[in-house]
Amino acid sequence: MLFDETFIFKSHECAKSFLSVLKEGGVKTRINETISNLPRDYVTGKMEDINRWLLALLEEREDLKDVIHLMHKKNLELKDRIDNYLKDKSKGDFLYTHDELKRDTVRAYTRLQEEIKNSDPDDFKSANGLLPELLDTSSLSIIHRLLKEQGILEECEEGYILKDDITGADIIYKAPAMDLRFCEGPAFSGLKLLTIFEPTIRYEVNVSIIDIIDIDLEELKLIMLACEMKSDDAVNMATDHLFKKSIIGLILKGVDENNGISAEELSLYIMDKWNSLKTFDNRKTELKLREEIVTAFISELKKAGIIAGNVNSLRIAPVKSRKKKR
Secondary structure, three states: OOOEEEEEEOOHHHHHHHHHHHHHOOOOOOEEEEEEOOOEEEEEEEHHHHHHHHHHHHHHOHHHHHHHHHHHHHHHHHHHHHHHHHOOOOOOOEEEEHHHHHHHHHHHHHHHHHHHOOOOOOOHHHHHOOHHHHHHHOHHHHHHHHHHHHOOEEEOOOEEEEOOOOOHHHOEEEEEOOOOHHHOOHHHOOOEEEEEOOOEEEEEEEEEHHHHOOOOHHHHHHHHHHOOOOHHHHHHHHHHHHHHHHHHHHHHHHHHHOOOEOHHHHHHHHHHHHHHHOEEOOEEOOOOOOHHHHHHHHHHHHHOOOEEEEOOEEEEOOHHHHHHHO
């Protein structure tokens, strides 16, 4: 539906909290669970080859300079930490106990949970900016994960044994495939493209904008953030809500001031009012509105019992009729 707003949450509990807020305002709706699958492309290969690829990419992608620098720095830190940890160890040596790994993992998990509450999980800079701190305070769990992925750990009753010699440069690693042009040729023959599919459950709450049109924009954003919606999503939802709310307000104002106005005349009225008043960040904005868009809005408002008539003669519906239809 044209007026439906879909609010997406990362957990059932968060969606339920939002549902409770809506219920207090007399809005009835429910939670829909859907599967979201966003494939992610990675370049995989030896750490040394990935770092060379990043440096080649750096020369061509000025727009990704900051991200590439961060990735390269992170990889060097991981490589150095692996080399320092294994410099006095060789094949067959005992590395660490189960208890040592458990304590380190708990420290890393606790620190990550604290950070996740205040960061965007899709923000590469935010996620990777935490690595140096984790390497200083909880490096064992990171080293364990990397060595386990290489298949060179043997678990015994006390802990873990090194099955084979390896250096940080030989660690098989992966990096987001920001640009595939430089993954070809002899210099990068060891690199491969890996696509990871990781389906997740999305918790959606569908609401008609008519039911929440009286909610203040800032209040709506606060409600979404309080229910742990991602900040970027909350801002985008609030912006979309404000736009639709503004168009609806201009439609109702136009029909109220010009009883019997046509859809074509209403389109011109809305654009004239918008273009004479609306600004964004102290910049003037311009609205280009096709008649069919206004007609679609009118159709929804007629279904809600707010507007009556036809596209050639529109009027505000009587309150009695509006209540009956809603």
